[in-house]
Amino acid sequence: MSDLKKEAESLDKASSALGRVTHHTAKPLHTFREASHDLSAFGALGSLMSATDDIRDGMHKLAKLTHALEEEWHAEAKVMRDVSRAFDLLDGLIAAAARDGKG
Known part of the structure; x- marks a missing residue:
């Protein structure tokens, strides 16, 4: 297996993994956003100090x-997929050129 083929496979695997990141972050991010609407844990002290507004704003920014x-x-995953496909194509072209040169 050529180095280009190995790189293409590695990039393809990495791009797939990177593309699935949101499957792992969607629920925690949703929970975090929902929590920013209920900051009652700070109680009256938080309200008096305006801390809840600052915390809510910070949570929205995060x-x-x-x-x-x-x-x-x-x-980034899309770019990695595109580079992987380009490496596959280049590997095929190099192999075809090598075959044509031997024939």
Whole structure:
């Protein structure tokens, strides 16, 4: 097996794994977002100090950043898949050229 073929397979596996990340983060992220609406654990002290608003804002920002990171991972997975396919194509072209050169 050629080095390009090995790299293509490795990139393809990595892109698949990276593309599935949101399967693992969707539920925790949803739970985190829901929790930002119920900050009653801080009680009256949190309300008096305006801490709940700050915490809620921070939680919303973290959720947005996580979503942006997931989008970046998906884009990265697509690039990895494209490179993997390009390596497969290049490997095939090199093999065909080698066969033509021997014939």
